[in-house]
Amino acid sequence: MKREIEYITIDGRGEHESFRDCITKAIQDLKPNQGIHIIKDFEPFPMYKMMEEKGFDKRVEKVSDEEFHVYFTPKPELETMKISEYLNLDDKKIKGIIAIKVDYLRGNISLEEAKNELRVSFDKVTAQEFALCEQYLEQYGISDDVLAERMDEILEIFDGVLVGERLEFPPGHPIKTYLNEVKAIRKVLSEMKGMQDKKFIKNQWAEVYDKLGEINIHFARKQNQLFAALENKGFDKPSKVMWTLDNDIKDIIKKAKIHLENDEDIEFLKLQDEVIEMVEDMMVKEEEILFPTSIDILSHEDFVKMRQGDDEIGYCLIDTPPEFGEAKKEKENASNNELLKDLASVLQKHGVLNTSPNNEVLDVAQGKLTLEQINLIFKHLQVDLSFVDEDEIVKFYSDTKHRVFPRSPGVIGRMVQNCHPRESVDTVEEIIKAFKSGEQDMAEFWLEINGRFIYIIYNAVRDDNGNFRGVLEMMQDVTHIRSLTGSQRLLSWNTKK
Incomplete structure (x- = not known):
């Protein structure tokens, strides 16, 4: 701080x-x-x-x-960070790299001076060393805003000195999946470059942009799965800085698509170099810094757990990858468990087997339900639910098939601030502060996304004594509801919702 x-x-x-x-x-x-x-x-x-x-x-x-x-x-003494437990690095070298970054960002030396000083001091800098230094910069008063705005300048200082590793992984490994997506995204960028010098055909560009739009899935899985795992190890810079860069890419793609849809051909074509450059730049940051650092910080078990949640969000421009590690065995075990569950149901029906905990009747506020029934109710609600406890930790989200925004198991146990882009964190904290103080009990928002009207409401959760116990987020696609007029009093199976 x-x-x-x-x-x-x-x-x-x-x-x-x-x-x-x-x-x-x-x-x-x-x-x-x-x-x-x-x-x-x-x-x-x-x-x-x-x-x-x-x-x-x-x-x-x-x-x-x-x-x-x-x-x-x-000069502040570096406070030992949790992330240091997973990286065996030279403290003296880390301090030297930080000093050059800080001097440049404070304006004490020029870009060329910073580059020369780095080359004189170090033959090479690894992705892990670069990442750890980024994590420490906050102790020197360098904010995440500054890092996000000046990341390209910082990377230029390390041009030719920052060394990457050739990453090889078995099929199904989450990092292998990200790299396969990067390869597929680059194929789309290559297609875009080839089309720039040819006759403009709107339908062809629309098809390419449909494919490029899948990068949102790549970002969503990275933000909800990989970033969450890294945060657990004390490495939160990707979620604070890279998330902003992801959003910048999504914004410029959206801007280009609006020009294309409005037949603004000249404006659309002018944006293409910038779109390609920004996307390629992100792919480089992932390959050279994010993925190598993730390999060093995260364990095999972390990646197995990550793979189990990846399917819930989906994949960008590639087929669903095979299972990875113990996840494959667990899937086979799950299949066997289903057979055992069916057998148990038959035995219970004939009184041969006692009721399982899953079917134990629980006293809820208004009625009696089994745990299975409670989970089924949440799963079939026509509204997405998420619950954050009084310590601002995500504890639950409803497992529905129609989620408005992607969620995955990686979000559970995560600080709620890290589940939002940096630009939204102030709003999140303002809501929680008002709920905790008792000044407010509800906050609502609505927005239009790709022709859908999304309604979001946050409620303060309080116990019978009025004590703050958390925040319940409810989100719903109300596009169909807004379109309704008049009355419908007769049953109709043809109405699509």
Whole structure:
């Protein structure tokens, strides 16, 4: 987190002999979270190296040609992060890489200076080292907004130094699936490049954009499955930064499709280079940084669990991959369990077997239901439900076939803030804050997506004593409901909902 620093001011204008002694004494007397504010009538270049060697960062403000203010801040000690447990990296090298990134992002050095310093200091930087440094930047006051906006510049610093690995995995491995999708997406980009110099035919472009639109599935699975697994290991930068870049791509694809549908051919074609560049750039970030880092951080068991939830969201431009690892055995076991369940039902019917816990009758608020009946009710509701508890952790979502937005098992146990793009987090936190304080009990939203009208409502969940226990999100596609007029009093099986 960004630290609040109290600065000790030393006005050195006109002073020469005693000035250095004042600085030395101030450094010795500094308390935690204190820095030194120097005022001079010239820029004190000789001090910079000395203060850097003593462990200080600097920020310079030029008031006039005769007045300079320099703020020296003790470099923060890196707080050990959870992610470090899974990466065996050189701490000294990590600190060196961070120093170059921070100096550049604060404007202390130019892009070329940062590139040269990196090349002089390091022969190569791995994807894992790059990713860990990104995670630490927040401790230096570098926000996620800055990272998202300047990621291309940061990557340019590492051009030629950042090394990737050739990733090879068995069929069905989630990373193998992502790489197969990247290959399929690149095939679409190649098709787009070939069409740019040919005669414009709207239907051909529409077909290509239908295929390109499947990238949303790639992003959805990445955001709900891979990001969730990485967060559990303490690596949350992808969900905070890369999610924003994903949304930028979705927005420009949507913008291009609007031009195409409105027969704005010139405007549509002008966007194609940018669309191709942005999508290709994301594929490179995934291949060179996200996927190699994921391999080092996540375990075999993590990927097996991930594979079990991937089908629920679907796949981009490829067929459903085969099962992976123990998931295949579990699927076979599930099939056997179904046979055993059928046998148990027959035995229960004839009184040979006691009722299973799944069929145990439970006292609910209004009635008596078995656990099986409760799950079936949730599964057949014509509204999507999600529940976040009082600690802001996702605990439940309804397993319906008609979900408006994708969900997968990876969301369970995840902080709700990480289930939303960075741009929406402030709204999420505002809702939770108002619910917790008792100021509000409900928030509603509605939006139109691809011709569908979506209604969303959030309710504060409170116990009988009025204590806040969580947030219930209810979401429904109400396009059909909005179209209804008059009355229907007779049964009609032909009405499609």
